[in-house]
Amino acid sequence: DVKVTQSSRYLVKRTGEKVFLECVQDMDHENMFWYRQDPGLGLRLIYFSYDVKMKEKGDIPEGYSVSREKKERFSLILESASTNQTSMYLCASAGDRVGVYGYTFGSGTRLTVV
Amino acid sequence: LAKTTQPISMDSYEGQEVNITCSHNNIATNDYITWYQQFPSQGPRFIIQGYKTKVTNEVASLFIPADRKSSTLSLPRVSLSDTAVYYCLVGDYTNAGKSTFGDGTTLTVKP
Numbered sequence: 001d002v003k004v005t006q007s008s009r010y011l012v013k014r015t016g017e018k019v020f021l022e023c024v025q026d027m028d029h030e031n032m033f034w035y036r037q038d039p040g041l042g043l044r045l046i047y048f049s050y051d052v053k054m055k056e057k058g059d060i061p062e063g064y065s066v067s068r069e070k071k072e073r074f075s076l077i078l079e080s081a082s083t084n085q086t087s088m089y090l091c092a093s094a095g096d097r098v099g100v101y102g103y104t105f106g107s108g109t110r111l112t113v114v
Numbered sequence: 115l116a117k118t119t120q121p122i123s124m125d126s127y128e129g130q131e132v133n134i135t136c137s138h139n140n141i142a143t144n145d146y147i148t149w150y151q152q153f154p155s156q157g158p159r160f161i162i163q164g165y166k167t168k169v170t171n172e173v174a175s176l177f178i179p180a181d182r183k184s185s186t187l188s189l190p191r192v193s194l195s196d197t198a199v200y201y202c203l204v205g206d207y208t209n210a211g212k213s214t215f216g217d218g219t220t221l222t223v224k225p
Contacts, residue, residue: 004157040217042201042215042216042217042218043158043201043215044215045213090157090158091157092157102148102150102160102163103148103150103158103160104160105157105158105159106157107155107156107157108155108156108157
């Protein structure tokens with residue numbers, strides 16, 4: 001089975017800090033995605049990547065950046081954390097661009113910005 | 115983007131068949147329909163995917179009418195462990211950035 005591992009389950013950061021959320025997948029998938037999930041707003045796509053060093057904006061990229069230096073690793077960066085970025089962050093990978101055979105999600109990182 | 119609409123919640127009893135419908139009136143030719151299950155504090159998990167007609171796997175069936183403006187996830191004989199949030203995703207196979215998750219349906223299975 002594909003495994004998607006997010007480095008932290010829970011994080012607490014201060015406003016203004018630079019925050020790195022790490023995601024690693026072990027199935028050689030080309031496509032990786034970052035979502036955030038908030039009550040009443042569902043899952044919203046932040047950024048995705050089709051290949052190493054390639055990135056594309058999703059629906060809500062403002063305040064975020066990403067890095068894909070290696071195929072298996074996709075990092076989400078909050079350049080200057082703000083309280084409105086408190087959320088559950090979910091990483092996913094897929095063997096094709098929209099998960100024709102399904103996305104595999106990590107367990108999520110619950111980030112609190114204080 | 116294909117907007118999706120699902121019921122907010124549904125209740126059922128153990129052993130019953132549950133049908134959850136997702137409306138996606140402006141689905142495009144390139145779009146696939148995928149359903150996911152999510153338990154608290156976990157990421158969504160793939161259940162089933164289809165393009166048209168009917169698809170069945172070991173856990174569920176997916177019914178898609180000819181016009182593809184809706185889809186129905188069917189869970190046969192649910193158990194308490196099927197209590198979860200169910201999401202439909204309408205995804206453009208040419209561009210993941212044009213995929214849209216529904217708001218999710220909270221299914222509660224009662225004994």
